[in-house]
Amino acid sequence: MARVLKGRPIGYPRQALTGVPQLLLAREHKSRLLSQFFFDALTDPILKPSLAPPTTACESVSNGPQSRPIQMHILIVDDDARLRSFLIRGLVELDFTVAEASDAIEAREQIANLGEMLDLILLDITMPGEDGLTMLKDLRHKGIAIPVIVLSARQEVQDRVRGLELGADDYIVKPFAFDELLARIRAVRRRQENTPIMTWGALRLDLKHHGVHHANKKIDLSPREFSLLTVLLEAKGKILSRDNLLQKVWGIGLDPGTNTVDVTIGRLRKRLHASGPVRIETVVGQGYRLDTKGEESN
Numbered sequence: 639m640a641r642v643l644k645g646r647p648i649g650y651p652r653q654a655l656t657g658v659p660q661l662l663l664a665r666e667h668k669s670r671l672l673s674q675f676f677f678d679a680l681t682d683p684i685l686k687p688s689l690a691p692p693t694t695a696c697e698s699v700s701n702g703p704q705s706r707p708i709q710m711h712i713l714i715v716d717d718d719a720r721l722r723s724f725l726i727r728g729l730v731e732l733d734f735t736v737a738e739a740s741d742a743i744e745a746r747e748q749i750a751n752l753g754e755m756l757d758l759i760l761l762d763i764t765m766p767g768e769d770g771l772t773m774l775k776d777l778r779h780k781g782i783a784i785p786v787i788v789l790s791a792r793q794e795v796q797d798r799v800r801g802l803e804l805g806a807d808d809y810i811v812k813p814f815a816f817d818e819l820l821a822r823i824r825a826v827r828r829r830q831e832n833t834p835i836m837t838w839g840a841l842r843l844d845l846k847h848h849g850v851h852h853a854n855k856k857i858d859l860s861p862r863e864f865s866l867l868t869v870l871l872e873a874k875g876k877i878l879s880r881d882n883l884l885q886k887v888w889g890i891g892l893d894p895g896t897n898t899v900d901v902t903i904g905r906l907r908k909r910l911h912a913s914g915p916v917r918i919e920t921v922v923g924q925g926y927r928l929d930t931k932g933e934e935s936n
Contacts, residue, residue: 725760759786760819764792783842866906
């Protein structure tokens with residue numbers, strides 16, 4: 639068994655370990671190394687500054703003059719109790735709020751309890767019972783868009799590609815450097831902030847790329863249909879009159895003789911109905927609103 643002294647595994651050159659000590663030993667040593675790593679990093683006066691939180695109350699996105707603190711609630715899903723404990727200790731030290739789960743069952747309970755407060759999931763693949771990729775696929779199928787970073791000892795290209803194709807936002811191979819994990823978390827957060835996403839139940843609209851998905855299934859819409867659906871989502875279930883829709887989507891005032899809104903609503907209904915339970919409801923004498931069968935809006 640390798641011994642660890644002050645966060646540096648004996649037998650590895652000091653120059654290979656920069657910043658926060660790198661977790662470079664074989665994966666069978668990971669629990670012992672992580673334990674010593676975080677103990678040293680959080681208690682040693684020399685190592686602690688590299689993990690210490692910035693001057694703001696929480697982690698900063700960048701070091702520029704316009705940097706903004708980010709407050710994130712992270713769920714760690716891993717059957718390795720020591721790994722969870724050590725990651726929690728390091729993240730909490732940086733003022734992240736952290737929850738944990740040892741398997742997919744506990745993870746789903748946490749996701750249900752935390753709801754919209756949850757910003758990110760760190761997900762292991764190999765767990766007893768349902769594995770991480772199966773859980774990830776199910777989350778995306780249900781339209782749960784919480785960002786996910788996979789943490790796995792599987793390092794083959796096909797494993798990483800499969801994780802990303804199933805909906806992971808990033809994939810980190812164990813063992814990894816804690817600084818790298820922090821950088822990946824910040825990157826995911828930046829992408830999330832810079833890519834406007836609108837959701838309604840399992841329906842997701844990517845305003846930047848004009849993409850529409852329901853339960854991970856793509857829906858093809860014309861530009862006008864996309865604009866109409868966007869306006870309906872922005873209303874969050876409130877009734878919009880034909881006049882309002884004509885002004886917001888077509889940029890024209892009320893024309894009693896036109897059925898433009900009704901025709902476009904009809905086409906949009908067919909596309910949404912073919913992809914899932916999302917529907918557009920007609921409120922007689924008032925207009926239209928977006929509704930879902932058995933789903934909740936976000």
